[in-house]
Amino acid sequence: MTRIGLREFHSFEAAGQRYLYLVPSAAVFALDGCSAAVLDCLAEGPRPVDDLARELAARFDAAEVTDTIAELQRVRALGRSDAEPVPTPKVIPLKPVPLQTLVVNVTNQCNLSCSYCYEYGEDKIVDTENGKQPKFMTEATAREAVEFALRESRDNPRAHITFFGGETLMNFNVLKSTIAYARRRAAEAGKDIDFSLTTNATLLRPDVIEFLADERVGVTISIDGPEDLQDKFRVFNNGAGSYAIAAPKIKALLARHRSRPIGARVTLTKQTLDVRKIYRHLTGELGFWEVGFAPVTTAPGRDYAISEGGFDHLLSQFRDLAGEYLEASLQNRHHGFSNVRETLQEIHHGHAKAYPCGAGLGLMGVSTDGNVALCHRFAGSDDHQFGTVRDGVSFEKQQQFLQSHHIAGKTDCATCWARPICAGGCYHEAQTRYGSTNQPNLHYCEWIRGWTHTCLEIYGELAARNPSFLRQFEDEEFSEEVS
Amino acid sequence: MKHLTPVNRKAATVEAVTKDVYALQQQGGPPQQPDPPHIPNGCSLVFSPGWEADRSGGTAGLCQPVERDLFDCHMGCFWPAQVPDQLNHAPDWTAKCAAAQKDWRKIDLIFPDEKKK
Numbered sequence: 190m191t192r193i194g195l196r197e198f199h200s201f202e203a204a205g206q207r208y209l210y211l212v213p214s215a216a217v218f219a220l221d222g223c224s225a226a227v228l229d230c231l232a233e234g235p236r237p238v239d240d241l242a243r244e245l246a247a248r249f250d251a252a253e254v255t256d257t258i259a260e261l262q263r264v265r266a267l268g269r270s271d272a273e274p275v276p277t278p279k280v281i282p283l284k285p286v287p288l289q290t291l292v293v294n295v296t297n298q299c300n301l302s303c304s305y306c307y308e309y310g311e312d313k314i315v316d317t318e319n320g321k322q323p324k325f326m327t328e329a330t331a332r333e334a335v336e337f338a339l340r341e342s343r344d345n346p347r348a349h350i351t352f353f354g355g356e357t358l359m360n361f362n363v364l365k366s367t368i369a370y371a372r373r374r375a376a377e378a379g380k381d382i383d384f385s386l387t388t389n390a391t392l393l394r395p396d397v398i399e400f401l402a403d404e405r406v407g408v409t410i411s412i413d414g415p416e417d418l419q420d421k422f423r424v425f426n427n428g429a430g431s432y433a434i435a436a437p438k439i440k441a442l443l444a445r446h447r448s449r450p451i452g453a454r455v456t457l458t459k460q461t462l463d464v465r466k467i468y469r470h471l472t473g474e475l476g477f478w479e480v481g482f483a484p485v486t487t488a489p490g491r492d493y494a495i496s497e498g499g500f501d502h503l504l505s506q507f508r509d510l511a512g513e514y515l516e517a518s519l520q521n522r523h524h525g526f527s528n529v530r531e532t533l534q535e536i537h538h539g540h541a542k543a544y545p546c547g548a549g550l551g552l553m554g555v556s557t558d559g560n561v562a563l564c565h566r567f568a569g570s571d572d573h574q575f576g577t578v579r580d581g582v583s584f585e586k587q588q589q590f591l592q593s594h595h596i597a598g599k600t601d602c603a604t605c606w607a608r609p610i611c612a613g614g615c616y617h618e619a620q621t622r623y624g625s626t627n628q629p630n631l632h633y634c635e636w637i638r639g640w641t642h643t644c645l646e647i648y649g650e651l652a653a654r655n656p657s658f659l660r661q662f663e664d665e666e667f668s669e670e671v672s
Numbered sequence: 673m674k675h676l677t678p679v680n681r682k683a684a685t686v687e688a689v690t691k692d693v694y695a696l697q698q699q700g701g702p703p704q705q706p707d708p709p710h711i712p713n714g715c716s717l718v719f720s721p722g723w724e725a726d727r728s729g730g731t732a733g734l735c736q737p738v739e740r741d742l743f744d745c746h747m748g749c750f751w752p753a754q755v756p757d758q759l760n761h762a763p764d765w766t767a768k769c770a771a772a773q774k775d776w777r778k779i780d781l782i783f784p785d786e787k788k789k
Binding site for chain 1: 674677679681682686690
C-alpha cells in the first residue's frame with residue numbers, strides 16, 4: 190500500500206485563513222478545509238491514502254479527499270513516502286549574465302570615522318589606508334567603469350550605476366563628470382541609464398543638492414536615527430557627532446530633491462537597538478520616505494555586535510513596526526518600513542534563490558583603481574576579484590564562484606524552510622563572521638526565519654483583506670538596495 | 673484546482689505548468705514505468721548491469737547476491753572468471769555449496785594433484 194507523507198513547506202495563518210509557503214518552489218497557496226485537514230492528519234507521519242480517506246470520512250466525501258491529495262501532490266506539498274528526496278538542482282549560468290548594477294567606489298576615503306565601519310573599522314578586508322589603491326578614483330577610471338557597465342549590460346536596455354565609497358561625495362567632481370559622460374555614452378549605445386548613490390549627508394552642499402535633483406540621482410542616506418543614537422557611532426575623527434551637521438542638510442535635500450524617493454539606511458548595533466524610535470524620527474522629524482534597517486556587519490564579540498538575545502529583541506521590534514506597516518497598507522496608506530516592502534516583494538514573486546544576492550551575477554563592485562570584484566564591499570580585495578574595468582571580467586572565475594556558492598552546496602541550509610528567500614545570507618557578513626564567503630550566516634538563522642514568517646503573515650493578511658495592494662509588486666523590475 | 677488557491681505569482685506558475693501533466697495523470701496518462709522500476713534479471717548483450725552496482729550506484733539492491741557472481745561467471749555467462757575446470761579436473765568443487773549466498777564459504781579449494789603428475 191502506497192503511503193504518502195508531507196514534503197517541505199512552512200505553514201502560516203493570516204486573517205483566519207491557512208496558507209502554505211512551499212519549499213523550494215516558494216509558491217504560496219491558500220488552503221481550504223479539506224486540504225488543511227489532510228495536512229493535519231499527516232502531521233504525525235506518512236500514512237496510506239485509504240487510511241486517510243477513512244479517517245476524514247465523517248467530515249469529507251472520499252472523492253473530495255482523493256482530489257485534495259492529488260492537488261497537494263501536484264504542488265509537491267505531499268509525496269510518496271518511499272520516494273527518494275529530490276536533490277536541489279544546481280544550474281549554473283552557461284553564458285555571462287547581463288550586468289544590471291555596477292557599484293562604483295569613487296573613493297575609499299571618508300570624512301567620518303564611524304567606529305563600526307566595515308571598510309575602516311576592525312573588520313575591514315581591504316587595506317584602504319595604506320593599500321595599493323588610490324584614495325580617489327580618477328576620471329579616466331570612472332569612464333572605463335561606465336564603458337564596462339554599458340558593455341556588460343549586454344542585451345539589457347537599461348544600465349544602472351551606483352556610486353559608493355568611502356564617502357561618495359568626497360569625489361563629487363569625478364561623480365559629476367562621470368554622470369555626464371555616462372548619459373552621453375548610453376544615448377549613443379541606445380540604452381537607458383540611471384544613477385544612485387549612498388552618502389552620509391555631511392557634504393550635501395546646495396550645489397550638490399541641485400545637481401542630484403536635476404540629474405534624478407537616487408539617494409540613500411546612511412543615518413542611524415536621532416542625535417543621541419546617530420552620534421554613538423557616526424562620528425568625525427575627533428569624536429564629534431555628525432547629527433548636527435547632517436540633519437539640516439538632509440532636510441534641505443528632502444525639500445529640493447523630489448524626483449526620486451529618498452531612503453534612509455540605518456545600521457543597528459547593540460547600543461542603538463530602538464527601531465520604532467529611529468523610524469519615528471527619520472520619517473516624522475526629518476521627512477524620509479522610506480527607512481531600511483540592517484544589523485551591523487561584524488565579527489562576533491565586538492562591543493557593538495548584536496548578540497543572540499539582541500536578535501530576539503530586534504525581531505520583536507521589527508514585528509511591532511511591521512504591524513504598523515500592515516495597518517497602513519490595509520487602508521492603502523504609505524508606510525516607509527522598507528524591510529517589509531522588500532520582503533513582500535520577494536514573497537510575491539516567489540523567486541527561489543540559488544544565491545543570496547546579485548553579487549557576482551547581475552551586480553559587481555569596482556574599486557578606485559578599476560578592479561572589479563564580487564560587490565562593493567569586496568572591491569579592492571584580491572581574493573574576490575573577477576577582473577578589471579579595462580580588460581573585463583573572467584567568465585571562468587565567475588563560474589567558479591557560482592559553482593562554489595550555489596545553495597545546493599550549503600548543507601546547513603538544506604533543511605531550512607526559509608532558504609528560497611535567504612539562501613545563506615550576505616557574503617560579506619559571512620566573510621567577516623566566519624572568514625569565508627561560502628559559509629551560510631548561521632548566527633542569524635532564527636532571526637531570518639522569524640522575520641520571514643512575520644512577512645508571510647502580513648502577505649497573507651493583505652492577500653485576504655486588500656489584494657489590490659499587492660499589485661504594486663507585479664512590476665518585474667525592482668531595484669535592490671545596496672548597503 | 674478546487675482545494676488550493678494560488679496566492680503569489682510563483683503559485684500561479686506552479687498551477688499553470690503542472691496543468692497538462694496533471695490532466696494526463698488523471699486520464700491514466702502516458703505509459704508509466706512499472707513500479708518499482710524494471711530490474712534486469714540476466715546479462716545484457718555486452719554488459720551485465722546490476723551485477724556490480726545497483727541502479728542507485730550502491731550494492732544494497734543488486735539483482736543477485738554478489739556471492740553468486742562466481743556461478744554466473746562460471747556457468748551462465750561468458751564473463752571470464754578463474755574457476756576450476758568442472759568437466760575434467762574438479763567436478764565436485766561446488767558439491768557442498770547448495771545456495772551460494774549462504775554456503776559460499778564451503779566451496780572447495782582446489783589444488784593441483786601432485787600424485788597424478
